[in-house]
Amino acid sequence: MSSRSKNILFLIFLVLLGGVAGTLVGDMLGSKFDSLNFLKDYSYNLGLTTPLVFDVKVLKITFGVSIYCNIMTVIGMILGVVVYRNY
Template sequence: MKSPDKNKSLLGVFILLGAILGSIAGEILGSSFTKLSFLKTAYKVGTASPFNLDLKVFNLAIGLNFDINIMTIIGIILAIILYRK
């Protein structure tokens, strides 16, 4: 059962850390071992170019890109499992 002190922002932090650590692990393992080079392959998800809003006083550019590899997904899943415990 979920305790009341665990909240959704903590879950977000766990997921973010799991994604970052998973990506780092994928890069290290993919670079170190030739048989595991597929772990380093990342897929880009997001906008190809940012949305630009030019108001003459300032220019606002909004864009979001994710580079997801297999270890990123595994890191997120492990983070969710650790959060539930």
């Protein structure tokens, strides 16, 4: 594996980690403080509402993707990119 692909994997890892951390922080702050309730309320669920099912009687595969996104998720992802650029 080349160093370039390792760097891209590290960037993806940091962006996902920042998104997860941002979502958790936004939910906690929105639940704890009424004035920061907009961090929790203005969120979007992107993805499939019902999973796709591929059934051939021998094998059944279910596909489903859903992304929960709020303001803090985006801020966390941006911070992940900033950390990567400074690393």
